[in-house]
Amino acid sequence: MLGKSYDFDEPGLLSVISVGVPGKRTFFLVIGEKEEWIRLWLEKEHLEALSIAIDQFIVRLSQELRQYSNEPSIQSSGDDLPVGLPSGEFEVDQIGIGFDNEKVVFEFLVHALGPQNVDGIMVSCRINPRKVRRLGNLAREICAAGRPRCKLCGRPIDPTGHDCPMQN
């Protein structure tokens, strides 16, 4: 069953936020305009994968189209937070990224699940390369701001301690 669909063309608001303390953080993608926006809940692994995918895209693009290699990315800042409550909140199921060579925009296609996990929500979003790079940086910063990782096994260390499988 296909539920609602959202379509954003160069949204003014495109950000990543985390809520909660390290180790128990919840991650959201925020898309829309200040007064009309949606919140997409996603796993940290999803967010990490997204930042890596964006990085790879940017690298490939800067090789193909030289003009992007020197273009500075917009610095992440906290001034683009939404106002009020989202008009929708969904759980990310899958994210696809594409690039339109003619229009020089990225295309995000998100398949999300509604509150009962039965409705398929489609979110499509077109954004320019600078904003995509900013989103990728933001995603990476937010992922890295979590718990420190163990040097032996690479798993996150909780404030309460770490039971390392490599230290038996």
Ligand SMILES: [Zn+2]
């Ligand atoms: Zn460890």
